[in-house]
Amino acid sequence: MSSTLQSGARFRAYPDRGVASLLRRWVGCQRAIYNGKVEEDRLFAAQRRLELASGKADVKTPLDQRYAQFKDRELTRWLYEVPSQILRNGAVRWMSAKQRQLKGLGQAPRRRCRRDFNSVVIIQELFRFVRSPTGEMVIELGTKTNPVGVLPFKAHRAYGIANTIVVREVAGQWFVSLCYAHESAIVLREAHELAYELNGLDDGAVQQVTLGIDRNVRDNCIATSEGGQYRAEAIVLERMRRKEVGAKRYQRRIAHAKKGSANRRKLVARLARKKAYAPRARKDFAHKVSHGLATSGAQFFVLEDLGIQGLTRAPKARLDEASGKWLANGARAKAGLNRSILESCWGSIHRTLAYKAARRNKLVGLVPAAYTSQECSRCGHIHPENREGARFVCRRCGFEAHADHNAALNIKARGIERLRGGEYASVKTSKRVAFRRRDERAQQPTERNTTGGRPAHACGGEGPHPEHRIERTQDRVAA
Numbered sequence: 001m002s003s004t005l006q007s008g009a010r011f012r013a014y015p016d017r018g019v020a021s022l023l024r025r026w027v028g029c030q031r032a033i034y035n036g037k038v039e040e041d042r043l044f045a046a047q048r049r050l051e052l053a054s055g056k057a058d059v060k061t062p063l064d065q066r067y068a069q070f071k072d073r074e075l076t077r078w079l080y081e082v083p084s085q086i087l088r089n090g091a092v093r094w095m096s097a098k099q100r101q102l103k104g105l106g107q108a109p110r111r112r113c114r115r116d117f118n119s120v121v122i123i124q125e126l127f128r129f130v131r132s133p134t135g136e137m138v139i140e141l142g143t144k145t146n147p148v149g150v151l152p153f154k155a156h157r158a159y160g161i162a163n164t165i166v167v168r169e170v171a172g173q174w175f176v177s178l179c180y181a182h183e184s185a186i187v188l189r190e191a192h193e194l195a196y197e198l199n200g201l202d203d204g205a206v207q208q209v210t211l212g213i214d215r216n217v218r219d220n221c222i223a224t225s226e227g228g229q230y231r232a233e234a235i236v237l238e239r240m241r242r243k244e245v246g247a248k249r250y251q252r253r254i255a256h257a258k259k260g261s262a263n264r265r266k267l268v269a270r271l272a273r274k275k276a277y278a279p280r281a282r283k284d285f286a287h288k289v290s291h292g293l294a295t296s297g298a299q300f301f302v303l304e305d306l307g308i309q310g311l312t313r314a315p316k317a318r319l320d321e322a323s324g325k326w327l328a329n330g331a332r333a334k335a336g337l338n339r340s341i342l343e344s345c346w347g348s349i350h351r352t353l354a355y356k357a358a359r360r361n362k363l364v365g366l367v368p369a370a371y372t373s374q375e376c377s378r379c380g381h382i383h384p385e386n387r388e389g390a391r392f393v394c395r396r397c398g399f400e401a402h403a404d405h406n407a408a409l410n411i412k413a414r415g416i417e418r419l420r421g422g423e424y425a426s427v428k429t430s431k432r433v434a435f436r437r438r439d440e441r442a443q444q445p446t447e448r449n450t451t452g453g454r455p456a457h458a459c460g461g462e463g464p465h466p467e468h469r470i471e472r473t474q475d476r477v478a479a
């Protein structure tokens, strides 16, 4: 018995000048087709609206992956210089974005530019893994009969042979991503099955295999209920700080550089490289921590449910009614907190731990985060004065511990309580993100409109046109 897993890997690639320029052309052509499809679709949509308005009942517009209409010997000569598979994938990428929209998972595909479409999807016919004369594996680009160049890459870990690769350029560095299927020796079980099995263990065994994990924003470290700590290396934090200083310097110079000049372009590229370091370092940290946790002896990981999005949202502006002036709303203080939360990359640790644990048949559970740092893990007494900086001293029973360790113990206890309560044993389907139009609000005039406010549109709504205002709702779909 075994199961098939999908794995992905992203390696640094080192194309020479010629191959890099060829790849850039491929990226550009794929983007051109994608944008062509976006524009075409908007035309179709406009046409459809017109026809519906003129009283036609059943209007159908084409939905396909054709791209031949964009090729023109005079206007788009350059599209003839790249393999047709590259162009076809531009249409395929647009189609998958469109399908997401039709399923209600996203908005309509929009025009992309160099910045947000910097990759090229290459399919099997256009690449193969070959051994170079020096004995390393490289990717040969082009068809078998007409190879156009080799792409050396540095594989920092084992990988499988992929059917499709994605090559991208980020801040002057090249990366190749591959996705492949491979066999796993263990039979994977669903989360609710794991919860059921864990619940079958006696109390002592559950205590042994459960690990509570607390994050400390101020010190940017992760503490476990076993007393262990994970923190980013000091040298990495120092580098992040230095690159930030460097980025600011480039930003100042860019402000004075002449628009459109080669010098400005160079500065922008250097700024991008400085800016690219921090997210990369955070991602690396998240992978290291989650790998360390997932490969430990624990079978059940308990994390705080923080709702990162809610915490990182900017605070509301506050207006003083009497004087009409804006009041301090703590935005600056919160900006610091936001950064620290993102720096501790809690969200990505949860995400990476979730899949790494699932592959090892281990369970990840969330518990409410309220008062985990103020509660005594021995007697349950909750008081803000229990905490003295990094120490935790209970006012009632005198229990003493490192504050993070105490919080991790609380999280662990809450996790076990919820496990025993059957919280994780219910079958949950994946979260679905649906977009819902706010049409109801347009029909009911708001208070401000009736009291002589400014109706912005003929239909009586205020602010952006209700047709264009789309609300994001998250709802769990019942199985």
Ligand SMILES: [Zn+2]
Pocket: 376, 377, 378, 379, 380, 381, 394, 395, 396, 397, 398, 399
């Ligand atoms: Zn106590």
